Amino acid sequence: MAVRTLTELLEGAFPGDEVSVEDRTGGGDHFQVTVVSPRFDGLSLVEQHRLVYDALAAPLADGTIHELRISTKGTP
Amino acid sequence: MRDEIKDVIETSEVALFMKGTPQFVMCGNSQRALEALRRAGAPVTAVDILPDPRIRQELSAISGWPTIPQVFVRGELIGGADIVEELERSGELERTLREKLGDDLSGEERIVPVV
Numbered sequence: 001m002a003v004r005t006l007t008e009l010l011e012g013a014f015p016g017d018e019v020s021v022e023d024r025t026g027g028g029d030h031f032q033v034t035v036v037s038p039r040f041d042g043l044s045l046v047e048q049h050r051l052v053y054d055a056l057a058a059p060l061a062d063g064t065i066h067e068l069r070i071s072t073k074g075t076p
Numbered sequence: 077m078r079d080e081i082k083d084v085i086e087t088s089e090v091a092l093f094m095k096g097t098p099q100f101v102m103c104g105n106s107q108r109a110l111e112a113l114r115r116a117g118a119p120v121t122a123v124d125i126l127p128d129p130r131i132r133q134e135l136s137a138i139s140g141w142p143t144i145p146q147v148f149v150r151g152e153l154i155g156g157a158d159i160v161e162e163l164e165r166s167g168e169l170e171r172t173l174r175e176k177l178g179d180d181l182s183g184e185e186r187i188v189p190v191v
Contacts, residue, residue, distance in 0.1 A: 045159045053142050060142045067105060068143060070158050 002028045002064055006056060010035060013055030029066035040074040048072040078134045080190040081123070085138070088121035089177050091148040093135055098122050098185050105157040109145040112157075112164040117181035118173055121188055128191045150176050 003021045010019040010033065017037035024030040033052060040048045052070050059065045085091050090113060096102030098110055098120065113120050125131040125144055136142055139153050147154045149172060154160060163169035173181060 045162060046153055046155050049155060049159060050140070057142070067103075069105075070156075 002059070003031070005064070006031060006033065006059060009055050009059070010052070013051070014039065024067075024069070029064065031065060031067070032069040032071070034071045034073075036073045036075065038075040040072050042074070045072070048074075077128075077130060077190060078138065081131065081134050082138060084121060084123055084188055084190060085148050086151045088148070089150060090118045090120050090173070092120050092122045093125055093131075093144060093146045094122055095124070095126050095144055097124050097187050102126060103144070105143075106145045108157040109147055109160045112160045112169065113147065114183065116164060116170045116173055117183045119177070119182045119184045121186055123188055123190055127189075131190055149173065 003023050006021045007019060010021065014035055014037045017035060020034045022032040024032050035052060039051065049070050049072060052072060053060065056065065056068070060068070092109060092113060094101065094106035094110065096106060101107045101110060110120070123131070125135065132144060135146065139146055141153060141156070143156050145156055147156070147160050154163070154172070160169060163172070
Protein backbone atom coordinates (compact mmCIF):
# COMPACT_ATOMS: atom_id res chain seq x y z
CA MET A 1 0.00 0.00 0.00
CA ALA A 2 2.81 2.39 0.87
CA VAL A 3 4.33 1.72 -2.55
CA ARG A 4 1.18 3.05 -4.16
CA THR A 5 1.10 6.13 -1.92
CA LEU A 6 4.72 6.95 -2.71
CA THR A 7 4.19 6.33 -6.41
CA GLU A 8 1.19 8.68 -6.45
CA LEU A 9 3.12 11.40 -4.63
CA LEU A 10 6.01 11.13 -7.06
CA GLU A 11 3.72 11.04 -10.09
CA GLY A 12 2.04 14.17 -8.74
CA ALA A 13 5.39 15.93 -8.38
CA PHE A 14 6.83 14.65 -11.66
CA PRO A 15 3.82 14.44 -13.99
CA GLY A 16 4.45 12.43 -17.13
CA ASP A 17 7.93 11.37 -16.01
CA GLU A 18 9.26 7.89 -15.38
CA VAL A 19 8.71 6.96 -11.73
CA SER A 20 9.23 3.65 -9.97
CA VAL A 21 9.01 2.62 -6.33
CA GLU A 22 10.28 -0.68 -5.00
CA ASP A 23 9.66 -2.08 -1.52
CA ARG A 24 13.18 -3.42 -0.89
CA THR A 25 12.41 -5.70 2.03
CA GLY A 26 8.70 -6.38 1.65
CA GLY A 27 8.14 -4.73 5.02
CA GLY A 28 6.57 -1.59 3.60
CA ASP A 29 9.13 0.85 5.00
CA HIS A 30 12.38 0.39 3.05
CA PHE A 31 12.10 1.82 -0.43
CA GLN A 32 14.10 2.33 -3.58
CA VAL A 33 12.68 5.12 -5.72
CA THR A 34 13.82 5.94 -9.22
CA VAL A 35 12.80 9.06 -11.10
CA VAL A 36 13.82 10.04 -14.63
CA SER A 37 12.82 13.61 -15.38
CA PRO A 38 13.90 16.54 -17.52
CA ARG A 39 13.51 18.63 -14.36
CA PHE A 40 16.82 17.16 -13.21
CA ASP A 41 18.71 18.42 -16.23
CA GLY A 42 21.51 20.71 -15.14
CA LEU A 43 20.92 20.16 -11.44
CA SER A 44 23.47 18.77 -8.98
CA LEU A 45 22.71 15.41 -7.36
CA VAL A 46 21.95 17.20 -4.09
CA GLU A 47 19.41 19.41 -5.88
CA GLN A 48 17.91 16.40 -7.67
CA HIS A 49 17.47 14.44 -4.46
CA ARG A 50 16.01 17.49 -2.72
CA LEU A 51 13.19 17.53 -5.31
CA VAL A 52 12.43 13.88 -4.50
CA TYR A 53 12.54 14.58 -0.75
CA ASP A 54 10.16 17.51 -1.25
CA ALA A 55 7.68 15.22 -3.02
CA LEU A 56 7.92 12.64 -0.22
CA ALA A 57 7.99 15.11 2.68
CA ALA A 58 4.83 13.74 4.31
CA PRO A 59 5.80 10.02 4.44
CA LEU A 60 9.32 11.02 5.49
CA ALA A 61 7.99 13.12 8.36
CA ASP A 62 5.38 10.66 9.64
CA GLY A 63 7.71 7.67 9.73
CA THR A 64 6.13 5.70 6.85
CA ILE A 65 9.56 5.70 5.25
CA HIS A 66 12.16 4.14 7.47
CA GLU A 67 14.83 3.94 4.82
CA LEU A 68 14.92 5.53 1.39
CA ARG A 69 17.25 4.96 -1.51
CA ILE A 70 17.02 7.42 -4.35
CA SER A 71 18.18 7.18 -7.93
CA THR A 72 17.61 10.19 -10.18
CA LYS A 73 18.38 10.75 -13.84
CA GLY A 74 17.93 13.65 -16.18
CA THR A 75 16.88 13.08 -19.75
CA PRO A 76 19.58 12.28 -22.31
CA MET B 77 23.58 22.06 20.35
CA ARG B 78 22.85 23.69 17.01
CA ASP B 79 26.04 25.73 17.28
CA GLU B 80 28.06 22.62 18.04
CA ILE B 81 26.66 20.82 15.00
CA LYS B 82 27.35 23.85 12.82
CA ASP B 83 30.85 23.99 14.21
CA VAL B 84 31.53 20.37 13.23
CA ILE B 85 30.14 21.00 9.72
CA GLU B 86 32.16 24.14 9.21
CA THR B 87 35.47 23.09 10.74
CA SER B 88 35.76 19.45 9.59
CA GLU B 89 37.41 18.49 6.34
CA VAL B 90 34.81 15.74 5.94
CA ALA B 91 31.91 15.51 8.39
CA LEU B 92 29.79 12.34 8.45
CA PHE B 93 26.61 12.39 10.50
CA MET B 94 25.69 8.77 10.96
CA LYS B 95 23.82 6.20 13.02
CA GLY B 96 26.46 4.64 15.25
CA THR B 97 30.20 5.12 15.04
CA PRO B 98 32.75 4.06 12.40
CA GLN B 99 33.69 1.19 14.73
CA PHE B 100 30.08 0.19 15.38
CA VAL B 101 27.78 1.25 12.56
CA MET B 102 24.07 0.92 13.32
CA CYS B 103 22.57 1.39 9.84
CA GLY B 104 23.19 0.10 6.34
CA ASN B 105 23.13 3.50 4.70
CA SER B 106 25.60 4.93 7.18
CA GLN B 107 27.82 1.93 6.43
CA ARG B 108 27.60 2.54 2.68
CA ALA B 109 28.57 6.21 3.03
CA LEU B 110 31.41 5.42 5.44
CA GLU B 111 32.85 2.72 3.20
CA ALA B 112 32.76 4.93 0.10
CA LEU B 113 34.52 7.71 2.03
CA ARG B 114 37.13 5.23 3.33
CA ARG B 115 37.84 3.91 -0.16
CA ALA B 116 38.38 7.48 -1.32
CA GLY B 117 40.81 8.10 1.57
CA ALA B 118 38.66 10.78 3.17
CA PRO B 119 39.63 12.08 6.62
CA VAL B 120 36.30 11.53 8.33
CA THR B 121 34.98 13.33 11.38
CA ALA B 122 32.03 11.22 12.49
CA VAL B 123 29.09 12.31 14.61
CA ASP B 124 26.76 9.66 16.01
CA ILE B 125 23.23 11.05 15.87
CA LEU B 126 21.67 8.27 17.95
CA PRO B 127 22.45 9.43 21.51
CA ASP B 128 19.86 12.24 21.34
CA PRO B 129 16.95 12.67 18.87
CA ARG B 130 17.54 16.42 18.92
CA ILE B 131 20.82 15.97 17.04
CA ARG B 132 18.99 14.73 13.98
CA GLN B 133 16.29 17.41 14.26
CA GLU B 134 18.84 20.21 14.54
CA LEU B 135 21.00 18.76 11.77
CA SER B 136 18.08 18.49 9.33
CA ALA B 137 17.00 22.03 10.23
CA ILE B 138 20.48 23.28 9.35
CA SER B 139 20.98 21.24 6.17
CA GLY B 140 17.40 20.96 4.89
CA TRP B 141 18.18 17.27 4.29
CA PRO B 142 15.73 14.84 5.90
CA THR B 143 17.67 11.57 6.05
CA ILE B 144 20.79 10.10 7.66
CA PRO B 145 23.66 9.80 6.80
CA GLN B 146 24.72 13.28 5.71
CA VAL B 147 28.17 14.02 4.34
CA PHE B 148 29.73 17.47 4.25
CA VAL B 149 33.06 18.43 2.70
CA ARG B 150 34.46 21.69 4.06
CA GLY B 151 31.00 22.79 5.15
CA GLU B 152 29.20 21.90 1.93
CA LEU B 153 26.52 19.19 1.85
CA ILE B 154 27.62 16.49 -0.57
CA GLY B 155 24.62 14.24 0.03
CA GLY B 156 23.60 10.96 1.60
CA ALA B 157 24.69 7.38 0.92
CA ASP B 158 23.23 7.16 -2.60
CA ILE B 159 24.94 10.33 -3.79
CA VAL B 160 28.27 9.49 -2.16
CA GLU B 161 28.24 6.06 -3.83
CA GLU B 162 27.28 7.56 -7.16
CA LEU B 163 30.05 10.17 -6.89
CA GLU B 164 32.49 7.39 -6.05
CA ARG B 165 31.48 5.39 -9.11
CA SER B 166 31.99 8.39 -11.39
CA GLY B 167 35.33 9.27 -9.77
CA GLU B 168 33.96 12.62 -8.69
CA LEU B 169 34.17 11.87 -4.97
CA GLU B 170 37.94 11.53 -4.97
CA ARG B 171 38.26 14.46 -7.37
CA THR B 172 36.18 16.70 -5.08
CA LEU B 173 38.14 15.59 -2.02
CA ARG B 174 41.48 16.30 -3.68
CA GLU B 175 40.25 19.61 -5.02
CA LYS B 176 39.04 20.80 -1.63
CA LEU B 177 41.49 19.08 0.72
CA GLY B 178 44.60 18.61 -1.37
CA ASP B 179 46.28 15.47 -2.68
CA ASP B 180 47.48 14.33 0.71
CA LEU B 181 44.33 12.61 2.00
CA SER B 182 45.03 11.11 5.39
CA GLY B 183 42.06 8.79 5.73
CA GLU B 184 42.14 9.45 9.47
CA GLU B 185 38.92 8.95 11.38
CA ARG B 186 37.76 10.64 14.55
CA ILE B 187 34.52 10.78 16.46
CA VAL B 188 33.20 13.95 18.02
CA PRO B 189 30.24 14.27 20.38
CA VAL B 190 27.77 17.14 20.04
CA VAL B 191 25.90 16.51 23.27
